[in-house]
Amino acid sequence: MGTMDDLAPQAAAVPSAAAEWTESEREKARGVRRMKAIAAGFLLFAVVVFVVTRWLESRGAGAWAGYVQAAAEAGMxxxxxxxxxxxxxxxxxxGLPIPHTAIIPTRKDALGDSLGEFVGDNFLSDAVVRGRLAQMGVARRFGVWLSDERHAERVTAELSALARAALTILRDEDVQTVFxxxxTRRVSARQVAQPVGALLGRVVADGGHHGLVYLVVDNAHK
Incomplete structure (x- = not known):
């Protein structure tokens, strides 16, 4: 095992956490220490006042000593x-294991979940968002803004430039494929074969196809 002299250089080589603080963090730490000192000073002052007034009251001081003593006691x-x-x-x-202490370190996950549920239920729920949007009147405001001729011309120019850029970039083959x-998906999703078949069956049953046949024959002889 190494001696204290051997461990001293190693301890000196390890920078302390305070040495790595920024100037802003050091200033905050000094502020915390200052407030702690002020609070401890007020507490010590209240203790001294309480002890002195208690002694004066035992020596037969007036009623004022009791009032000052009560104020000092309340302060403590x-x-x-x-x-x-x-x-x-x-x-x-x-360091005592008192129940319901160290709340943030031990219950931070539960607190985070509760806070998330509160924000979600009271600020981000579907009903709340819809209500806020309805109160804002986004569509009405946009309509009023767009009713101005200058704004309408600006929107038209921007959309035209965007459309030209899109048409320049897109290829005809890609557009044809997408359409x-x-x-095809729309036709496949809709069952058109059965309605069309029923319609043609009704036409044939009523003899409406004869006119189409005569028209085709007449055009074929011309």
Whole structure:
């Protein structure tokens, strides 16, 4: 095992976390230490006032000592309650396993889920979004904006430029393929064979096909 002299250079070589802080982080840390010192100073002042007024009251001081003592006592209780409440959010006060403490480290996942559900239910749900959009009147506002001739001309020019660019880039073969596939899917999705067959059957039953046959024959002889 190495001696303390052997471990000293290694400890010096490892930079501390504070040494890696930025100037802004150092300033925040100094601010936190300053506020802690001020809070501790007020607590110590309240303790001193409480002790002094308690001693004065035992020596027969007037009623004012009791009022000052009560104020100092309330200050001490409030300070301890605030310290416990804030500390309990992030860690165990004094390292004691007190229930319902270290809330954020131990329940951060549940808190995140609850916050997500709250935001989703109250701000991002379908009904809420639809209601907000209805209140905003997006279509009406866009219609009013578009009713201005300058805005309409601007939109037309932008759309025309976009259409020209799209037509320049697209090839005829690609467009034909897309339209052919779209029409094929639409026709396949709709059962047109049976209605067309029924229609032709009705035409044949009524003798309506004779006129078509005569027309074809007449055109063939011409």
């Amino acid at each position: 209780v409030g300070a301890m309650a605030d310290w416990f409440a804030v500390t309990a959010l992030f860690r165990r006060p004094l 052919a596939q779209a029409i």
